[in-house]
Amino acid sequence: MTPPLPPAICVLGMGLIGGSLLRATGERLSVSGWSPSEGTRAAATAGGFLAHAELEEALAWAVRYDALVVLAAPLTAFDTLLRKITRYAPEVLLTDVGSVKSGVAQQVSAIVPRARYIGGHPMAGTAESGFAAADARLFADAAWVTCLDDGSRMETWDLVAGLALAVGSRVVPCTAIDHDLAVARVSHLPHLLALALAQVAELGGPLALSLAAGSFTDGTRVAGTRPELLRAMLESNREPLVDAADDALGILGVARASLASTGSLERISTGGHAAREGYNHRNDGLTEFELVDPTAADLIAIGAAGGHLTELTRTDTGRTVRGLSHPA
């Protein structure tokens, strides 16, 4: 069974994620992309893809083919893109691959209230960027968040989840805010810690840098991300990231005080090791399930329990999903 798929997709922004999506779907769907960069358009055209130079043209194409429009540009460009969409394609099928979800959902409902929108976030990426790094296999086995709440249009969710499944991802349904709280801890905080670590090492001078090895290079890799992209991501998730930073400051502060006073790092060492082991074993005990005509709440419960969907089929009355989850 193939999952439900949109008739076509139109990717706005053909960087690593947008370009990879074109490469992953170009053989079975009608696809096109837009980029403001002439070099990117030339590379996409050379790759056999239809590349629009004008947003209006891209959106007219999307309307003509009832395409799912995918916002795959940096978060900072979303406002401009959404204003064009509401003018040229106000009822379009719409998703995005942005790394925050509540803020984008608010933007969409404020600027393009009639769009048929479901937010998404593929948890995939590499240190590389740009169309040249695009890879049809980028999404394979990665988590792809699809946002849901009680008011979601399930027919649109089918298409976004179907697209994610079609490119090999496991679909994680959750609310926008639950997504933002989760990524604050597992993605945004690691970026903040990497930035701080790079600066603390720099304060150690040339000798410190010449002795840096695996633990430093691993711990600071993501500090290499372009600052304006990093800021757009982290600052868009302000409150959840403040909470995650407070938890980190609390744990580190207690450890620092213990080290200074008693000399012991027992608590953070055993607690941190156990937490990392817990991560290693996060999928232990996942079991298969099937749900017929699940509600949004049913699907959200799957994601909240650490589960995901591997199959989605449309039926006359609704949908059947299969996947793996922990017993609730």
Added chain:
Amino acid sequence: MTPPLPPAICVLGMGLIGGSLLRATGERLSVSGWSPSEGTRAAATAGGFLAHAELEEALAWAVRYDALVVLAAPLTAFDTLLRKITRYAPEVLLTDVGSVKSGVAQQVSAIVPRARYIGGHPMAGTAESGFAAADARLFADAAWVTCLDDGSRMETWDLVAGLALAVGSRVVPCTAIDHDLAVARVSHLPHLLALALAQVAELGGPLALSLAAGSFTDGTRVAGTRPELLRAMLESNREPLVDAADDALGILGVARASLASTGSLERISTGGHAAREGYNHRNDGLTEFELVDPTAADLIAIGAAGGHLTELTRTDTGRTVRGLSHPA
């Protein structure tokens, strides 16, 4: 020219580092090792190495061949080993591969004051451990710290530096305390941050763990280290690590306050990115040098400037070193 080498080496502890040292030197030096583990001794014997079951026997072998004894056991075992050494081989040639240097130097001078000791620290390792993971190429292109101060026995330093060069490392001369201050920032703090990050993610529950991707796994990899080994390393470098943790808490605290109040992460984003770029370019402008009969202070200045030695030859009057460094 081959560097000066000890006539033989005797490795106390045949885990990843000790075992790799045996594999890297076994073809050109007389080598033996000791391990309290029968399985490790059997593996070393099967690999063609002389493996002592008794410390007394290992130390008698070292005395007979004027071997350089290498402490390659966990830091927690050093006290016991040094007490045996002072009893059976009090004037032995001695080095260690421990991840802190001031504390070990104090232990050695308190327990084995007549040993000809130079501290060392190869900045090499993998996530694996044990003799089975030992690899003759482990030290290639890694930094190998060799400790010096005004009172150092340069003839012993020649042998330790020569051994490090012989296995392909670049030799970084520095004082024990400068080493400890540097590794607090580039090795011990990354471990502390990894432990904290794993715990903050755990607080996010199953959804957070199911969305964790590259930035989380990179940032927590070293939290997988066995807690007792981690504690021995971190707690032995107490004051430098408290200072490094204070710097990290300060930088993160300022960022947290800025995010909460103004919503901006401009300062940490640009500062952290610039620091990581500085690390990427740390070797830009390194130039070749040659020093004839350098003093300990000359060598320490090389390491402090981010430089290292690639060649060492003994002459009638002293030694000639070549390497790469930044102009002072």
